[in-house]
Amino acid sequence: MELQTIVFMVGLGFGAVLLLSLIFGVLLLLLGVVVSLVFFKTRKIIIPNITLPILNLLESPIRFLLWKVGVEEDIVSNLIIDLRNIRYKDQYIKTPYTERMVFLPQCLRHPKCPAPLTEEGIKCLNCGRCGIGILKEETEQLGGRFFIAPGSSLIKRMIKKYHPKAVLGIGCSMEVKEGTAVISSIGLPVQGVKLLRDGCVDTRVDMIKLYELIKTPPKQRYNIHDHLSDLKRAMEIASLWSDTSDTRSKILKHNK
């Protein structure tokens, strides 16, 4: 075969591979956009096992295309968080309480929180101004570790120090998306709960979701009685962020 023919054939093969990769990339991009739009409209997640790697790979162009058609950019982050939660929920729940670690952001504290900053984050004094003290106490009674993190470096340090087998983290959408990516990349099952109202101070979280993740027992599913009683308890704890001192002391007494 002549040299010119060989060069032509190689060029043709290379061009065909390039074209196929381009078509494949565009198809993945379109799939990512469609799945995100379905999530935006219906909050339903389709083909979660395929969608998560696509979004991980093409997050920026998908986010850009959605922004172009007027869809809020946060929708992609929220979808990634939900997909990762679905992906790791069973593994997280199967982990014994004693191997779980919980990280709360410092902005969830009451604005007048008296807790000092220590080597292991902000040390809650269970003063009753917010519900964090009760969450910490109940997590520790079950055998888990609980931290209030002033920043992401504490999370890395505590994981390195205590070697948990599963992690639960709370934060704003961006923090939860990035934090869960890092934690899952080191092989730990992770669950992330987004703040309902974010900002730098006096934020709020979906307490029912958070409390359920703290309390769901390993190896077995919730029985309906425990589930209902935990639901009630979660609502009581949530009310500590807004209630009067009377209600507060009633709820705190429950723990004594």
Ligand code: SF4
């Ligand atoms: S209960 Fe809330 S406000 Fe009180 S010390 Fe703990 S984190 Fe701070």
